[in-house]
Every structure is written in structure tokens, then in C-alpha cells.
Amino acid sequence: MNSAENLLRRLKELNEIGIALSRQHDISSLLEIILEAAKRITRADAGTLYLLEPEQRVLRFEIMRTDSLNIAMGGTSGVPISFYPIRLYDEAGNPNNAMVVSHSALSGETVNISDAYTEQGYDFSGTKKFDAKTGYRSQSFLAVPMRNHENEIIGVLQLINAQDRESGAIVPFSADDQQLLESLASQAAIALTNRRLIEQMEKLFEAFIQLINTAIDDKSPYTGGHCARVPALTMMLAEAVNRTQCGPLKDFVMTEKDRHELKIAGLLHDCGKITTPVHIVDKATKLHTLFDRIQLVDTRFEVLKRDAEIAMLRALSNLPSRASGGEGDVSAEAAAIRAGYEVHIRQLDDDREFLRHCNIGSEAMSEEEQQRVRRIAAYRWRDVGGAESNFLSEDEIENLTIRYGTLTEAERGIINHHIDVTIKMLESLPWPKHLKNVPEYAGGHHERMDGKGYPRGLTREQMSVQARVMGIADIFEALTAKDRPYKEGKTLAESLAILGKLKLAGHIDPDLFDIFIREKVYLDYARQFLAPEQIAEVDLSKIPGVNPDVCHGG
Structure with a gap:
């Protein structure tokens, strides 16, 4: 293969790597793809990917691979890297230019070394100790800084021992190797930065959601935690539906994107309560307004x-008077x-x-x-x-x-209005494609299967499985909650009996109720959130609506 064909092949491979990087969402897997791709296009035997920790001013080992020694550490290998991070500055604040990777990070320059044992100006003592211990021979080095879209160094990609394609002998990294690796490092840095930015935006978004929920829960000492427990129970039931292999919902499947979407909907299901007056949210007794009348x-x-x-x-x-007589009378x-x-x-x-x-x-x-x-x-x-x-x-x-x-009827109407506000708030947001169903999921948890719920009077057929799941979660959490002002939390048996009656009355989804019982979702939830005295033995034969044979032969 002549040099032109070889370069064309490498460019094609680099393009394929760029596509793979753009599709990868997991950062550990992304970093592993970067290092493996770098080794492959340069035919390097070993490589290490370092990430910069700006506040600590160090380079942290992220992924290490040495094919000939069968070394795989960091990333998805499951083997942690025990080496200390490489410091960029000494205690006096002087830059550490003695090591190849630290110099590359500090200067922003590529370092290409033909033979570490003859190179002057760098400290290879650690490398030589490694070689002496393992019998390895570290020879050619290529360290390339990784820059993000703001031209900031975010890491260094270092490869060791380029191999000749024909003979397999260790050779220096060529100018083409360097140019291709610099191109790959640029693509990799942008892909990594984009993934980090997306994760940061997702964390920020969820933090805002938690901020809203904290504001809602802080309105009342009696409903604190509701906005956290309902999403937790929602996900428990949804996962149970996802793994069921029988019954009408056996074909229901959730991807990781589906899970994230439902989680967000669960966290936002009561966001409209932020507009509900405090004296109603906090109405602990019937005569309570600003104080208990x-x-x-x-x-x-x-x-x-x-x-x-x-x-x-x-x-x-x-x-x-006694003086007038008739004292007895x-x-x-x-x-x-x-x-x-x-x-x-x-x-x-x-x-x-x-x-x-x-x-x-x-x-x-x-x-x-x-x-x-x-x-x-x-x-x-x-x-x-x-x-x-x-x-x-x-x-x-x-x-x-x-x-x-x-609550009076008027006050209950004000409380119920929160779902209208929730839907209005959520439908006004510019949801990305992977979260477009959040308003429907969150806005349906007060609907009924028979169409007698609110605010839209939807029937079962008009609702998604996720919205119906959230409806059961909201009811069961309310029944078992220990922090309501006017009642104690019900036991599992009491709560399941009420839930069973709601199934028979057309209030909740019957198929989801069957899974809730069969998969013992109620028990998983109870062990995590209920008081010990609420978790008593449940005799399912006494629970209305229980259908033990729903999956018989399924």
C-alpha cells in the first residue's frame, strides 16, 4: 500500500471515529473510544489519556492501555488506576516541564520523541523503572494536548511505541501520525466537552426542578418529601412494568431516554403547587387560616x-333570705x-x-x-x-x-387547580425531543380510567402507560404518607385495600394494579419509605381486585 492510499485509509478511519465520538453519550466509553482509536490509527502499542483538573492543577490518569503487557486500566475495564496524578507545578509554583505530558499540557504543544532513552531534556526515570520492573521497552512517545472549543487544554493524549505496519518493529511516530493524532485530539476534545456540557445542563436542569420542589415542600411541614417520593414510586412501578413478561403490558419497554423522561415528569408532577396559597397548602386543621381559629x-x-x-x-x-323563713325550700x-x-x-x-x-x-x-x-x-x-x-x-x-x-370544597378546588397550572407551565416550555412527553406524563396523574378525573376527563385509552403509572404512584404515596396534617399514614394492608377498591371502581389502571401487586412494588416502596409499624403482613386474599392468576401460563 503506497503512502497516498495509506493516508486515505487513515483519513477514512478518522472520519469514522469522529462519527462514533458524536454518537457516544457515556463519558467513560467516550474516553475509551478516543484512546483506542488513537492507538489504532497510529499502530501504537500503549497509550494513556489524562484529564486536566484545573483547580488541583494536575493531570489525572483516566485510561491506560498496553497491548503487549495485557494492561487495561480505567474506563470500562473495571480496574482502577492507582497512580498519583501528575502535578503541573511544584510547591514553589514553578511549572513542571520535566515530564512529557505535563510539558504538553502547560505549553499546548505536541511532543514527539523517537527514543526516550536517548532523549535529552525530559525526566524518564519513572518510565525506566517501569521498564525494569516489567521487561518492557518504552521507546517512541507522542503526546498531544486536547483543546476544547474555547482553546483551553482539557487533557493530554499520550501514545507509546509506534509499530511498523509490515514488520511490527518499534519505530518513531511519523509526521502523518502526529497530524492525524492532533486532528483526533481536537475532535475528541470537542466531543468530550460537548458531553460534559450536556451533562452539566442536565444537572442544572434537575437542580432547578429540585429547587422548585423544595419551595413547594417548604410551604408545609406536612407534605415535605411528597415531590421526592412520588417520582421514586413511579420509577419502581415503571421498572416493574418494563420487566414483566406476561399480561396486556408485556410489550411495554423503556430505554434509558424513556427512563430519564419519566423521571423528569415525576419530579415536576406537582410543580403547579408553587402557586397554591400557603394557608391552604398548610391547612393542618379545619379552622386553620393564618392561625388555628x-x-x-x-x-x-x-x-x-x-x-x-x-x-x-x-x-x-x-x-x-333565711330570715324570711322557709329555709328548706x-x-x-x-x-x-x-x-x-x-x-x-x-x-x-x-x-x-x-x-x-x-x-x-x-x-x-x-x-x-x-x-x-x-x-x-x-x-x-x-x-x-x-x-x-x-x-x-x-x-x-x-x-x-x-x-x-x-379542606372545604372551595379550598379543594384551589388545591386541584394546581394540576391545571402544572400543565400550563410544562406545556409552555420548549422541551427537546427526548423530553417532549413530560407535560402529558406529569399532567395526567389526577385523571381516572373511566374519564371522571380532572382536569381534562381523559379515559384510559387517551393516556400513556407512564401517566397511568404516575396516577397510581400519587395515590399510594398519599395513602401511606406519614406527614399529612389530618391523618396518620395507613398500613400497607389498608392502603392496598383502598387501591384495590379504586381499581374496581374504574379509578386506576387495572393492569398496572396487577403488576403493582404481583411484582411486590408496594413492598419495595414500603421498605424504603414507610415506618416499621406500617409494614405488616399483607394477606392478598383479602385485598379487593387482586387477580393472582393474571399471568398463569404467561
Whole structure:
């Protein structure tokens, strides 16, 4: 093969390497491709790729390969490199130009050495010790600096012992070798820098997401962690679907890009809550606004008790004096007045404790309890201005008779509005192609399979598997959460029973529920996030909707 043909072959190979570099996303694999390609096009027996650590001012060994000694360290080899980094400056701050790679990094120049044992001006003592220990003969060296798009040195590519294509003898690196390696180093530096920039942008993007979630969770001490737990459970269930080999979802497959997209959607599923008023997000009790108004109700009870005591004392003072005779009748009447007063006080104390209990919020407030609140509300009292009015205002009655939780219908509507805001926010962003489904995934976690969910009333057929996965994750996290203001976290058995009823009611995806049960996703989640007392033995035969034979024979 003549020199022109050889050069053409090398240029073609260099072009192919450039294409491979542009397609590689993993940095370790990218660096390995760079070094192996450099060795291949120059027929070098050994090579090392160093990366510059600017703050430490050192060159760090990243990948090492020596074919004839069967040495493979760093990169995807799984063998760590134990050598200390090469310092670019000594303790006095003087540049280290004694070593080939440090000189190349400091000067930005290519260093091409025919024979290390005869070369003057560089310190090859370490190389010679290596040779003496291994029987190797380090001869020709070629060190090329790697520059990024801003002309900054980001690393050095060093090759050792070029081999003659015909005889295999060790020869100096040719001018063509140097030119090709310089071209490769330039391509490699740009590819590496681009990959780093992409990773940095992805990390920055996720950091912004975490910043939003922290702001949401910090609104309330009771919902902290929700924005982290839902994505975690979403990914657990999605992975379970991905590995299932039977049932209607056996063909569902996720790539790494799909996983990343779903993770981002999970992290952003409640981003609209950043606009939800704090007093609603933080409504720990039914009467809570800026403060818990049960304290005002307590004060009114004290006023009623004071008024009752005054009325009792007045009634006693109006009794005939003993001097007028009939002491027995007077004594009996006084005792009746005092007894009536005590009964009244006990009733007021009972009513006060009842309202305090109602204020906490419960899973189901009965109609009888709601009626009792209304009866108490009809008590009359005089406020600080002396005006007589009902004991409870209409707003207080509405709040204290909330059937579930601590939110009124109006407040629940405000909370529910967060999903509209979430969708609006996410759809307004210029998502890249690999994240284009984030709004749909995140915006569907309050929809129902029967079309009765919100905000768009989508049916199962109109939703992606990922959105349906997130719907189950959001519900199960809410059921088991230990940090809600109005309830304790439910046990696994209680939560699964409710989830099973939701399956039968057309609320959640039945196929995903089957996988959730069969793959024991609930147990994996519980071990990571639930308190020990919540993780009790689960009898699946008592869970509604469980279909143990869904994959029988599949």
C-alpha cells in the first residue's frame, strides 16, 4: 500500500471515529473510544489519556492501555488506576516541564520523541523503572494536548511505541501520525466537552426542578418529601412494568431516554403547587387560616361559661333570705340552681372537646356529628362589642362540618387547580425531543380510567402507560404518607385495600394494579419509605381486585 492510499485509509478511519465520538453519550466509553482509536490509527502499542483538573492543577490518569503487557486500566475495564496524578507545578509554583505530558499540557504543544532513552531534556526515570520492573521497552512517545472549543487544554493524549505496519518493529511516530493524532485530539476534545456540557445542563436542569420542589415542600411541614417520593414510586412501578413478561403490558419497554423522561415528569408532577396559597397548602386543621381559629372558639366557650356562672350567682342572690323563713325550700332551690349550672358547664366542656376533635379532621365525619356542630352553632353569645350573635359563623360551620380531611370544597378546588397550572407551565416550555412527553406524563396523574378525573376527563385509552403509572404512584404515596396534617399514614394492608377498591371502581389502571401487586412494588416502596409499624403482613386474599392468576401460563 503506497503512502497516498495509506493516508486515505487513515483519513477514512478518522472520519469514522469522529462519527462514533458524536454518537457516544457515556463519558467513560467516550474516553475509551478516543484512546483506542488513537492507538489504532497510529499502530501504537500503549497509550494513556489524562484529564486536566484545573483547580488541583494536575493531570489525572483516566485510561491506560498496553497491548503487549495485557494492561487495561480505567474506563470500562473495571480496574482502577492507582497512580498519583501528575502535578503541573511544584510547591514553589514553578511549572513542571520535566515530564512529557505535563510539558504538553502547560505549553499546548505536541511532543514527539523517537527514543526516550536517548532523549535529552525530559525526566524518564519513572518510565525506566517501569521498564525494569516489567521487561518492557518504552521507546517512541507522542503526546498531544486536547483543546476544547474555547482553546483551553482539557487533557493530554499520550501514545507509546509506534509499530511498523509490515514488520511490527518499534519505530518513531511519523509526521502523518502526529497530524492525524492532533486532528483526533481536537475532535475528541470537542466531543468530550460537548458531553460534559450536556451533562452539566442536565444537572442544572434537575437542580432547578429540585429547587422548585423544595419551595413547594417548604410551604408545609406536612407534605415535605411528597415531590421526592412520588417520582421514586413511579420509577419502581415503571421498572416493574418494563420487566414483566406476561399480561396486556408485556410489550411495554423503556430505554434509558424513556427512563430519564419519566423521571423528569415525576419530579415536576406537582410543580403547579408553587402557586397554591400557603394557608391552604398548610391547612393542618379545619379552622386553620393564618392561625388555628379553634382558639377563638375556645374563648367563646369561656365567655359562655362565665355568663353561666354569672347567671347562677344572680339566681342564687335572688333567692329569699333565711330570715324570711322557709329555709328548706330555699336550700333545695339553691341546690337545683347549682346542679343546673354544673350540668350546663359539663355540656359546654363536652361541646368544646367535640369541636376540638372535629377540627382535627377525619376520614369520615358522620351526619350526626355534622348536625351536632350545627346545634352548637346556634348557641347565643355576646361578643366584645356587646352584640349578640350565633356561636359559630357560617364559615366556621362550613369548615367544622367538612366530611373528609381539612379542606372545604372551595379550598379543594384551589388545591386541584394546581394540576391545571402544572400543565400550563410544562406545556409552555420548549422541551427537546427526548423530553417532549413530560407535560402529558406529569399532567395526567389526577385523571381516572373511566374519564371522571380532572382536569381534562381523559379515559384510559387517551393516556400513556407512564401517566397511568404516575396516577397510581400519587395515590399510594398519599395513602401511606406519614406527614399529612389530618391523618396518620395507613398500613400497607389498608392502603392496598383502598387501591384495590379504586381499581374496581374504574379509578386506576387495572393492569398496572396487577403488576403493582404481583411484582411486590408496594413492598419495595414500603421498605424504603414507610415506618416499621406500617409494614405488616399483607394477606392478598383479602385485598379487593387482586387477580393472582393474571399471568398463569404467561
